[in-house]
Amino acid sequence: MHWLYLHLPHLFAEHSLPEFRSEQPVIVVTQDGRQVIDINLAAQQAGLEVAMTSETACCLCPAVRVVKYSAATAFQALRHVAVAALAESAWVSPDAPDGLYMEVGSMRRLKGDYAAQIAFLHEFYAQLGYTVHIAQHSRARAARILARQIGPAAADQPDAIIELRNLPVTVLSLSAPMVKRLHKLGLRTLGDLKALDTGELNYRLGTSLDEVDFIFGRRQWLPEPYYAPESFDWSQSFEHDIEQQQALFFPISQGIRTFCQFLRLRCLSAQRLILVLRFRESERHPARNLQINLAEAENSTESWLYMLKMTLERCELPAPVIAASLHAGGSHEAELIPVEQKAAALWEAPADQIRARQTRLLNRLAARLGEHRLLFPRCVHDPRPERQSIYAGSIIQATEAAAITQLSGRTRPLWLTPVTPLAFSSKAMVSEFQIIHGPVQIHTGWWDDEACYRNYYISRLPGGSLCWIFFDKHQQCFSQGLFA
Template sequence: MHWLYLHLPHLFAEHSLPEFRSEQPVIVVTQDGRQVIDINAAAQQAGLETAMTSETACCLCPAVRVVKYSAATAFQALRHVAIAALAESAWVSPDAPDGLYMEVGSMRRLKGDYAAQIAFLHEFYAELGYTVHIAQHSRARAARILARQTGAAAASEPDALIELRHLPVTVLSLSAAMIKRLHKLGLKTLGDLNALDTGELNYRLGASLDEVDFIFGRRQWLPEPFYAPESFDWSQSFEHDIEQQQALFFPISQGIRTFCQFLRLRCLSAQRLILVLRFRERERYPARTLQINLAEAENSTESWLYMLKMTLERCELPAPVVAASLHAGGKHEAELIPVEQKAAVLWEAPTDQIRARQTRLLNRLAARLGEHHLLFPRCVHDPRPERQSIYASSIVQSTETAAITQLSGRTRPLWLTPVTPLVFSSRAMLSEFRIVHGPVQIHTGWWDDEGCYRNYYISRLPGGSLCWIFFDKNQQCFSQGLFA
C-alpha cells in the first residue's frame, strides 16, 4: 500500500466564504469568538496572525471581517472533498477537521507514478477552490505528519525518514504537560522517541505514544474507509414543451420506475422524492421544486406512481415545462431507508399482506388529503402524563422518544383517564382509598405556563381495583388512571 495525505488548511473558509480569496481581510475565529484560527492573504498582509485574540485582530485591522467557525459546515466540506476524491482512489478516509487519506498504490497502473498523481490532485482541487498540501509515504500516519508539518512530499522514502526523525515531538497529539515532561527527559524529536521502546515509555509516562510506532512502521495502522452515501438522480429533457400536468405524468413515470428499481436492488425504501421542473423562460420562471411524499416509506412502483399523479394534479404550471429531474438520498433532503430484512418464505405471511394493504391505503389518503392532514399517534418526552402522546404528521419525524416511566418498580397505569377531582364528604370515604404505593413526586412544566407540582399514589378502591391518584400543591386530590 502507498498513501497520500491531503491537508486542506483553509477548508472551512474556502468552502463557505467566497470572499476569502478577495482583497478584503477575513479571519475565522473559534466558536466562542475569542481566538483567530485562520486568516486569508489580505489579513496576513495587514499584520494579522493565527492564535491571536479576535480583539487584537480587530484593533490592528478595523476593516477585517470576522466569521465564526462552524463544525457542521466544516464536516460537510470535508465530506464534499472525500466524495470528490473517490473518483481517484478506491480507499479514501476523511481525517477531521481538514485532512484526507488516499490509498494510491493500487491505482498506480491506471493513474501513473505518484508524482503525476500529486500534480493532478493539486490541479483538481485548485479548480474546486481549495488550497491543498500533499505528502506521500508507504505508511498513512507518516504521510499525515509530513503533509501537515512540511507541506510537501519528500523525494524518496529515505529522505522522508530523515525528515520524520528531525521533526519535534510537538507534532504528536499530546498535551502540553506531556510535551514538557518529554523535553525534561531530553526527548525533543521523533527520532529520539523512535530510538526507545514505546511500551516502556507508555508505562513510565502514563501516556500513549503508539502514534510513534504507527509513523515509523513498527506497528500497522490503517484508516477507516469512507463510503459515499447512496443517492438517486434522474433527469429528462423533453423534445416538445409540455403545457399540461397530465402530459407530464408519462415521461416522469419512467423516472419513477427507475427509482423504484434502484431501491429494490439495494434493499432500500424512501418516504420522500424531490421533483424539479424547469420551464421554457428560465430567467422569468425559475425552476420549481416539488416534494412527493408517502405516508410510510416503501419501494412499491404502484404507490409512487399514484403519489406522482396526485402531486402533478395539485401543481399549477406557470409556463411550458422543458425538463424534469428526480432526486433522493445523498445531499438531498430525501433519505433512503434500509428495508428490514426478512427470511425467505414460499408464501407471504398474512400479516405482511395486511401491512401492504394498510400502507397502500395510508399513501392514498395522504395523496388525497395532503400528508400534513394524516396524523399518527406519537410519543414525546414530557414528565406530565397527559402530555406524553400527541398526533403528528408522519413526515415530521420526532427526535424525542418516550420510554415507559417506572415508578419504583411499578409502571404507570395502562388506562390513563382525564384528570378528575375527587371530593370526599367524610373521613370514612377518604379511608376507603387505601394507599398501596407512593408518593412519587413530579415537579415539572417550569418551561411553559402549565407547570405542576404533584404527589402520585397508587390506591386500592373498595372493590379491589387499583387507581392512580395525586395531590397537588393545594392538597386537592385528583384521579388520573386505572390499572388493569
Template sequence: MKWACIFFPQFALDGVLRNCPDPDEALVLLHGPIQRRIIKAANAAALALGLRPEMTYTAAQAICPQFATVEYDEAALRRQHELLAAWAYGFSSQVSLHFADALVLEVQSSLPLFGPWPRFEARLRQELTALGFGHRITLAPNPVAARVLANAGDSLAVRDDAGLASALRTLPVALLGFEPEIVQALGRMGLRQLNQVLALPRAQLARRFPLSLLNHLDQMLGSKVLPLEFFLPPTTFRLRIELNFEVESTQALLFPLRRLTSDLATCLAGRDMGAQRFTLRLEHREAPTTEIVVGLLAPERDPALLFEFARGRLEPTQVVEPVLAIGLVADELPSFVPQHRGLFDERPQQTVSWEQLRERLRSRLGDDAVYAVGAQGDHRPERAWRRDTPSLALQALGPNRRPGWLLPAPEPLDVDQSRVLSGPERIESGWWDGEDACRDYYVLELADGRTAWAFQSQAEGAGWWVQGWFA
C-alpha cells in the first residue's frame, strides 16, 4: 500500500486568512485567558512588523498598535479539518484525521484512476491552493512514515519498504513524532538521529522509555500497523463564518458567501452529491436570525452557480440589523447526475444550458416568476393550460400549430391586408358551464410580417379576434 500525508504548516492561520477580504493585512491569532493574551500565530505582514508567536498581546501593542486580531478557535479547527477530509474523500475512501494539522489517505487504489503519483500529487496541490491552504505532501508505504517525512520536507516520496529505512535513518530525533519528553530524554543521552536510536538494544529501550516509543518505531518502519479510524463524510453541511466587524450591506457579505458556497461545492464533490436546497443564516446582535432559503429545481454542485443562485437571493434581502456572522446550512444533499454533453460542443463558453438559465431567472425574479405551461382538459385556448413547476427539460409543443403564449384576452384585429396560412380549425366547447365558445381559428400573416392566431365568432361579435402571436 501507499499512503500520502498532507501536512498543513500554518493550519489555523490559513483557515482565518482564506475568509479575510484582505489577506495582506497584519493579523494575529490570540489565545489564553483575558488577563494574559498570547499570540498563537501571525501572518507574514504581522511578522514583518516584529510580532512573533508566544509574544504577549500587551507587548505586541507596544511594538505596533495597528493590527487585526482573531480568536484561536479549537472548534473551528475541527470543522476545518473535517472540511479538508471531505475534500480528500473525493480521492480516496480511506482518509484519516488521526494526526493533528494533517491528513493521511491511502492512494495505492486511486492511482489507476488519477494517474501516476506525480500527476496525482500535482492535482492535490492545485486544489489545495485553490482552497487557500499551504501544504506539504509526502508519500510512504505506511501512514506514520508519511507523516514523519512531512516533518522533514516537501515532495518526499518513498515507494517501498526497502527504501524506507534508509530514508528515515538520518532524520533528527526531533522530527520523528515522539512526545517532547522522549525527545528531551534522547537528547540528554546524546542520541540525535534515528540510526543512533535503532543501534541500541531493544530491551534497553523498553526499560528506559515508555512503550509508546517502541510502538511508534515499529509503526514508522512498517513492522506494526497503526489502527486508524477512517473519516465518513456527513450527510449534511453546516458552516458559519464570524465577521470581524458589523456589516450593514449585503454587498459586503458577498466575499464570505463565496467562501461558503465554495466549501459547500468541495464537500459535495467529495461525496458525489448535489445541493437542491440550502439556507443562508444572517446572525444579528439582538434581532432574530434572518434566514434566506435557496431552493433549486435540480441538484447542483458547481461553485460558481451555487454562488450566483445564493447571491440572487441575498442581494434583494433587507438587512434589518447589522450582521455579525453568516452561515450556510444544507440538509438536502441528493445524488448528483452531471449533464450529458457531446464530445464536440460548439463554443460552450458562450452557451447557457436550460437548467442554468432557469435557475438564474428564479434567483433574480423569484420562484413565482418562472413556471412551466402544462396542458389541461379543455378545448378552449384560455382554459387549456395551467401553471406547473418548471420541469427538468423543455417540453415540446403538440402537433397543432399553436402560439407559445396567448394574450390575456382576445383583441380585435384588422385583417384587410393579411394572408391566411392555415385554417379554419373549429373549436366548440363550454356549453356546460355557461361560457360556451364556437370559433373558427386561422393562422394569419399580417402585412407587417407578424403571424397571428385569430378566430371569427358570433359570440364575441363580428370581425376577427387575435388570440395569440407566434414568435
C-alpha cells in the first residue's frame, strides 16, 4: 500500500474566516485566548509570529483581528475535507485536528505518477480554498511526519528514510520533560531511537515509543478508514409553476415518502428535514430554506406528512414555485439518528404503543403551536439547586442527562421550595432547629451576576419533619426544601 498525507496548516481559519486571505492582519488564538496558534500573511508581514502571546500580538499590531479557535468548527472543517477526499480515494482517514491520510493505489491508476497526483490534489484543494502540504510514503506514519515537518516529501523511499533518520525526536508526540530526558540519554534524532530496541525503551522510560516502529516499518499500522455519513437528497422540477401552498403538498409528499423509506431501510430516524423552494425570477426571489421539525425523532410517514402540511400552511410564497428539494444528513444541519434496535415480538408491547401515541401527540402539538412553543424540562450542570432544571425547546434532544449534585452521600430534598428567609440572624439563635447533618458549603455562581456562598444543613423541625436550610455569607438563614 502507498499513502499520501495531507497537512492543512490553516484548516480552521481558511474554513471559517473568509478574510484570512485578505490584507487585514488576522490571528487565531487558543480557546483561553492566551497564545497565538495561527496567523495569515498580512499578520506575518506585520511582525507577528505563532506561539507569541495574544497581548504581545495586539500591542505590536493594534489593527489585528483576534479569533478564538473552536474545536467543533475545526472538526466540521476536517469532515468536509475528508468527504471531498472520498471522491478521489477509497481509503481516507482524518487525523485531527488538521491532517488526512489517503491510500493512493487507486489514484495512481487514474491520475498517473506521483507528480501528477500531487499536482491534482494541490489544484483540487486550492479550489476549495485550503492550503495543503502533501507527502508520500509506503508507511502512513512516515508520510505524516514528512508532511508536517518537511512539507513535500522525497520522491522515492530511500531518500525519505534518510530524511526521517535525521529528524529530531521533537517530531514525536512526546511531552517536553520526556524530550529533555531523551536528550540527556544522547537520543536526539529518530535514527538514534531506531538503533535501539523500542520495547526496552518503553520499559525504561515509562512511556510509549511505538510510533518509531510504525514510522520505520518494524511494526504495521493502518489508519482507521472514514465512511461518509448517510445523507438524503431529493429534488423535483415542476412542469407547471405552482402558486398556492396547498398545491405543493402532493408533489413534495412523494419526496417525504421516499425519505421515510430511506430511513426505515437503514434503521434511521430524523427530527429535522430541510425543504428548499425555488421560485420563478430567482434574481428577485432567491431560494427559501424551510425546516420541517418534529418534536421527537422518528421515521413514520404519517408524522412527516402531517408536519409537511402544517409547514406549508404557514409559508407565504412570494412568487410561483418552479422546483423543490429535500435534504437531510451529510453536511446538512438535519442529522440522521440511529434507531434503537428491539427484539422481534409477535405483538407490540403496551409500553411501545403508549410511546408511539405520545410521540404522535407531541408532533401534532409542535405542528399546531410551533416547535418553539413546546418545551421539555431537563437537568443541567449548575451547583445552585434552584438552577439545576430548565425548560428546553422541543426540537432539542434532552440527551444531556445531568446528575443532581449529591451532598456528602445524602440526596437533596424531594421537595425544593422557593428560597424563604427565616427569622434568625445567626446560627446561635436557631434554638428550635435540631441540626442532623452539615454544614455542606457551596461557593459558586462566579460566572454570572448571581454568585452565592452558602452553608447547607439538614434540620429537624419541632413537629418532627426534616427541612433543608442554609446560611449565607451574612449569616442570614433561609429554607429551601423539605424531605419526605
